[in-house]
Amino acid sequence: MSIMKLQAGQTAVITGAGSGFGLELARLGAARGLNLVLADVQQDALDKVYAELSEQGAQVVALRTDVSRAEDVEALAVACQERFGAPNIVINNAGVAHGGLIWEHSQRDWEWVLGVNLWGVIHGVRVFTPLMLEAAKNDPTWYGHIVNVASMAGLLNSPNMGAYNVSKHAVVSLSETLYQDLALVTHQVHTSVLCPHFVPTGIHQSHRNRPTELRSEGKPTPSQIIAQAMSTKAVTSGKVSAADTAKRVFDAIEAGQFYVYTHPQALAMVKTRMEDVVQGRNPTDPFEGKPEIGESLKKALRDAMS
Numbered sequence: 001m002s003i004m005k006l007q008a009g010q011t012a013v014i015t016g017a018g019s020g021f022g023l024e025l026a027r028l029g030a031a032r033g034l035n036l037v038l039a040d041v042q043q044d045a046l047d048k049v050y051a052e053l054s055e056q057g058a059q060v061v062a063l064r065t066d067v068s069r070a071e072d073v074e075a076l077a078v079a080c081q082e083r084f085g086a087p088n089i090v091i092n093n094a095g096v097a098h099g100g101l102i103w104e105h106s107q108r109d110w111e112w113v114l115g116v117n118l119w120g121v122i123h124g125v126r127v128f129t130p131l132m133l134e135a136a137k138n139d140p141t142w143y144g145h146i147v148n149v150a151s152m153a154g155l156l157n158s159p160n161m162g163a164y165n166v167s168k169h170a171v172v173s174l175s176e177t178l179y180q181d182l183a184l185v186t187h188q189v190h191t192s193v194l195c196p197h198f199v200p201t202g203i204h205q206s207h208r209n210r211p212t213e214l215r216s217e218g219k220p221t222p223s224q225i226i227a228q229a230m231s232t233k234a235v236t237s238g239k240v241s242a243a244d245t246a247k248r249v250f251d252a253i254e255a256g257q258f259y260v261y262t263h264p265q266a267l268a269m270v271k272t273r274m275e276d277v278v279q280g281r282n283p284t285d286p287f288e289g290k291p292e293i294g295e296s297l298k299k300a301l302r303d304a305m306s
Contacts, residue, residue, distance in 0.1 A: 008033025016094030018045025067120030099227025102162030117167035222304030
């Protein structure tokens with residue numbers, strides 16, 4: 001497999017660039033001399049990163065983008081083409097989190113989570129991959145790489161996080177299929193999937209950007225309140241930073257590495273899940289190693305439902 005080397009003057013498209021992983025990826029891209037096409041649904045955050053990186057001399061296009069909307073992602077591609085041509089790197093990073101018992105997710109909850117986490121990646125792959133393949137076809141020295149941001153939740157199934165789990169499992173499947181499909185037609189465009197565990201990024205506050213028309217009509221259920229509290233605690237206590245994660249992504253691009261992890265130790269739980277599947281046994285208790293957490297969650301949910 002031919003490996004892509006990052007070089008100044010290449011172009012990177014990054015969604016969700018106003019905060020978290022996206023912001024740090026943009027900063028690292030600017031430091032590496034990349035042209036940047038940045039997207040975020042939060043205009044003030046996007047304006048801030050645009051000003052920061054432009055002042056450092058980076059070539060930046062910033063466009064407010066709701067990745068769940070096909071027309072927004074298509075407009076992002078047009079802006080990229082007009083300014084820089086086909087992107088060498090596309091990082092489908094934008095994501096939101098929402099928890100609670102799976103049957104308590106409203107239709108609006110599902111539409112919001114799947115719209116951003118899954119359809120955002122679908123649109124990114126659908127819109128940008130043909131541009132990259134065309135660039136590769138026209139220049140045998142041109143290389144490209146697509147990074148889809150999933151989660152360890154795409155390899156596991158933590159309880160009380162149903163919609164998020166579903167969306168991230170789909171992103172892993174999409175990415176694995178993209179890897180195989182690209183290998184059939186080119187050696188110049190590759191892909192990776194990032195599966196971070198708990199990293200302080202602000203994703204636990206993603207409801208701040210939830211569209212009015214997709215906000216829940218009623219009050220949060222007890223399970224959703226519990227999930228929000230657990231998510232906030234887990235994310236804010238993460239020891240691996242968003243900047244560390246951004247570096248791992250760029251390293252993975254240059255290494256041609258498909259699976260990218262922030263917490264390799266979490267793969268022990270993935271192995272257990274895979275053994276459950278292969279052996280046909282019932283799913284292992286996810287709190288087997290920390291039963292006190294499982295008992296606490298069980299008690300809180302049962303007390304709330306009684």
